[in-house]
Amino acid sequence: xxxxxxxxxxxxxxxxxxxxxxxxxxxxxxxxxxxxxxxxxxxxxxxxxxxxxxxxxxxxxxxxxxxxxxxxxxxxxxxxxxxxxxxxxxxxxxxxxxxxxxxxxxxxxxxxx
Amino acid sequence: xxxxxxxxxxxxxxxxxxxxxxxxxxxxxxxxxxxxxxxxxxxxxxxxxxxxxxxxxxxxxxxxxxxxxxxxxxxxxxxxxxxxxxxxxxxxxxxxxxxxxxxxxxxxxxxxxxxxxxxxxxxxxxxxxxxxxxxxxxxxxxxxxxxxxxxxxxxxxxxxxxxxxxxxxxxxxxxxxxxxxxxxxxxxxxxxxxxxxxxxxxxxxxxxxxxxxxxxxxxxxxxxxxxxxxxxxxxxxxxxxxxxxxxxxxxxxxxxxxxxxxxxxxxxxxxxxxxxxxxxxxxxxxxxxxxxxxxxxxxxxxxxxxxxxxxxxxxxxxxxxxxxxxxxxxxxxxxxxxxxxxxxxxxxxxxxxxxxxxxxxxxxxxxxxxxxxx
Numbered sequence: 001x002x003x004x005x006x007x008x009x010x011x012x013x014x015x016x017x018x019x020x021x022x023x024x025x026x027x028x029x030x031x032x033x034x035x036x037x038x039x040x041x042x043x044x045x046x047x048x049x050x051x052x053x054x055x056x057x058x059x060x061x062x063x064x065x066x067x068x069x070x071x072x073x074x075x076x077x078x079x080x081x082x083x084x085x086x087x088x089x090x091x092x093x094x095x096x097x098x099x100x101x102x103x104x105x106x107x108x109x110x111x112x113x
Numbered sequence: 114x115x116x117x118x119x120x121x122x123x124x125x126x127x128x129x130x131x132x133x134x135x136x137x138x139x140x141x142x143x144x145x146x147x148x149x150x151x152x153x154x155x156x157x158x159x160x161x162x163x164x165x166x167x168x169x170x171x172x173x174x175x176x177x178x179x180x181x182x183x184x185x186x187x188x189x190x191x192x193x194x195x196x197x198x199x200x201x202x203x204x205x206x207x208x209x210x211x212x213x214x215x216x217x218x219x220x221x222x223x224x225x226x227x228x229x230x231x232x233x234x235x236x237x238x239x240x241x242x243x244x245x246x247x248x249x250x251x252x253x254x255x256x257x258x259x260x261x262x263x264x265x266x267x268x269x270x271x272x273x274x275x276x277x278x279x280x281x282x283x284x285x286x287x288x289x290x291x292x293x294x295x296x297x298x299x300x301x302x303x304x305x306x307x308x309x310x311x312x313x314x315x316x317x318x319x320x321x322x323x324x325x326x327x328x329x330x331x332x333x334x335x336x337x338x339x340x341x342x343x344x345x346x347x348x349x350x351x352x353x354x355x356x357x358x359x360x361x362x363x364x365x366x367x368x369x370x371x372x373x374x375x376x377x378x379x380x381x382x383x384x385x386x387x388x389x390x391x392x393x394x395x396x397x398x399x400x401x402x403x404x405x406x407x408x409x410x411x412x413x414x415x416x417x418x419x420x421x422x423x424x425x426x427x428x429x430x431x432x433x434x435x436x437x438x439x440x441x442x443x444x445x446x447x448x449x450x451x452x453x454x455x456x457x458x459x460x461x462x463x464x465x466x467x468x469x470x471x472x473x474x475x476x477x478x479x480x481x482x483x484x485x486x487x
Contacts, residue, residue: 033150049164050154051171054147058139058175074149 015091018048018056019065023080023088026066032075033057060084124155131165134172136179224372226364229321229356232266235314237330237345241306248303248335252314255328255344257351257375263325266315268299270306312345318356324368326351326375351375 015023021040025031031039033053041047048056057078060066065084069077080088106112128151132144140147154164227233249268256262297304299312312332318325329346353375355368 033146034153037150037154049167050147050150051167051169054143054150055171055175058143074145076146 014094018052022056023084026080030069030077030079032077124152128152131168134169136176139175224353226355226357227318230319232315232317235316235352237312239345240309243308245306249299250333253331257326260326260375261323263316263318266317269313270297270299318354321356321358323356324371325354
């Protein structure tokens, strides 16, 4: 067994689902709600429904992972905060670790490269 | 691919309605941008039940979260309290008697004579849930505005609806050898109803040479100590009692004319939907035959005597009925009729010609006039 048991707090701080998609979308620049929906649909093939999207936006804003950008438009853009970038980075590292673990097991047992 | 920058305002009202699912605090913070988002969504895909459900669900969850109810209800204390509350509600619902369902089946539409002053009998068939037990407190006649109102002299039940086909004058005579035919006094007595019942109502007519149309009866009754009111209507047309001085063989002409008038006025005065009827009133008695666009009169025909054509304006004797047709005009396929009742305010009804030509006379209030036919 090569993996180690991860601290629970660290695992709980990771992103999943709509939150992960939103932070990934905001990683290359600020976007408002509808632009987020279209961008996520484009790169992940997932359509996030309005209720789900705004529940996630409110939660992420509450945790300080994203920030609302002042705007004259009704459509308020959001951008990734420093904390959000760190959380996304931690999530990606964890996912990379899991991917590496998965690949290693496949190689060992099934000779899949 | 559509431009995501396009957000139209034609769905603004709809987006605002969707916003109502969310609590006020949330709306103040996210409402405007959420509306803009929804408008763009509607513009791209106007109809999506899944999206509607998603918005409603998240709105409600947000409300619960804000009120800290979600955390409370999933806790053990909350769960126990909810269980107790549900048990209490179910017990309360079970303890509350539901009102008996009385379904009137009387067709009505009969015209008959009765000696005046005197009492004659009318029957109202109705269904009830098995095991229904009730006590009738009072029965009132529902008449036609402008015509004299008959009063109720008494009410009896018969155990089986097929009993007493022609009950005759009130009070009904009891049949000695068949107990099923014995009438059961209905007023002030607790009775167990059958699935099919007949209520015999003694209707008192007072003045000779007057017609007494009876649209139905309003029955006030007690069930498990609670007071209810139900209405039993003659479904097709009112029954009309013509009060005569002595028993007659042939129907007097004034009785025929005024019973048609009562049906026509009743049909004109009752807007569709206010009275539960299976078919338009006066369907079998009054048919309009006015076909020409130039006609300004609403011409009525008695189907039994097809040549007997009468203008509705001349049909109603105001001295006798207190009802006057002030005017009848035809505009784009709809008759507009102004009716004056008892010298009081004029009521307006409209009668679409195509409905009339299909065999019925159905009055609509002006605010609910159907679109003119082409």
